[in-house]
Amino acid sequence: MADYSNADVLALKVDAKTVNQYKFVMSESSFRKILYLAAICVLILLVAIFFSLLLSSLPAIRHFGLGFLAGITWDPVKSEFGALPFLIGTLATSFLALILSLIFSLPISIFLGEYFRHGTASMFIKSMIELLAGIPSVIYGFCGLFLLTPVIRGLETKVGVSPYGVGIFTASLVLSIMIIPYSASIGREVISLVPSDLKEAALSLGATRFEVIRKVTLPYAYSGIFAGILLALGRALGETMAVTMVIGNSNFIPTNIFSPGNTLASVIANEFTEATGSLYLASLIELGLVLFIVTTIINVIGKIIIRRMGAGV
């Protein structure tokens, strides 16, 4: 297509197309209706997603009630389904990953939002972070499985726990790398939004750059950084493939951070195609429903905080 960036060309283009060329002339109101229809479609999609999850998991909800979330055994053979091992596995991997990723994402946010806002160094780090976000999750899982597990196995032998190599800790490590881009990019944005008069005032009082960051920038950007962490948490909770490949897939409550486990997402990925019987399938879909509700709540809270901050994420 030609380059349409010039307004004159556009005007000519519109002028040249005569009215007769279009036999079907749409009225303004019907066009607006189409636009509304598209928006309504999006809303309906979301509502339909929620209700079809609810409907498909109804047999399990009816059979187990609220006890589903507290049940500690997941035994397809006896048709006994409890989600607690996976809830614990999910929370353990996600929070561990979050803490590990903060060690890197917070410095990156400060690096890009405060020290190097422009220039080659910031361009380099920024594009590397974008690449990190672009690598498919199955690749992370594959690399984790073949490169990280031997290392972890060595570590586990030293610590004195059974050396599986795969487990909660390995999964958290892989996850932490995967979620760095999410919290880092939002952190950068909110840190660069801190008004410069505040920082300049502190500098003029004789504060060093470090003191400005500690006493002015971070407190001001605190809620935005928190929102970034929330959105990264939403990512971590729902991450499937990388976790499935390195968590060890055991349906028991993990006893320590090195033991194998399962998350909500990974148990669905592992067992969905093998699920025989409607109760089994419904239980798996209910896990999906739980995952959907939790990530949605976390995402909405995160977005609301960011919108209050006025960042255009």
Next chain:
Amino acid sequence: MREFPIRRRILADKTFKIIIILLSFACILPMFFIIFFITSKGISAINWKFLTQLPKPVGETGGGILNAIIGTFILVIISILFSVPLGVFAGIFLSEYRKGRFVYFTRLSIEILQGIPSIVIGIIAYTWVVVPMGSFSALSGAVALGLMMLPVIVTATGETLKLIPDSLREASLALGVSYPRTIIKVILPAGLSGIVTGVLLSIARVAGETAPLLFTAFGSPFMNLNILKPVNSLPLMIFNYATSPYSEWHTLAWGASFVLVALVLGLNLLTKFLTRKWKVQF
């Protein structure tokens, strides 16, 4: 506030800066490790036969990934057919209407859609397409991928069209051009670059997705062009081969990983290049 001697404060300042720089560069390391291993292990697996043959059964050496490459393309193309029309129109809606409760809910629901875990999208496509049709199929996989592309396209379209100045629209309307044609012939072409990069980004996002395909496209070792039958895709193949116990399959998986990473990162770079060369400017 306690008083510290100035030297100690300056020292703390310098140390902090160095730590920040070191940690920032340290997180690049895993990226390099991944790229290095994928390239070194993958590139030896890649040759013409690898790209043009079908996978072979366990025990036979050789075999390629042609069916997975073709499958990925089929899935992406069908999902574009689903998501681009709806996504572009919803994006126009968001740029044309910016206030009100309904608009707020539309925007919110797009953000929620974007945050839905990919495995849940897989369940949805399973209940919507696989169950009624009675079998795994490329079509159901494409529905899942389309659902994942939709929010990216809507956001990209909406944000780009918002950048186009009102003077352009007013000029067109003043010439007597009707509102629908102003949107389609003036506003949309002016924002075309943003929409195209949005679509490319969404393709990059879904081309590497495995989780929504596990129980929709399902994977198959054969070449399949029928969209109502199971189809293989690169990420699915990598997952199945990587978790298998056979070392020949691991080699295939490394090769497939290299192809996939090259594809996805290439798409990302292309988008970056396009946004820089061909951006919306007024």
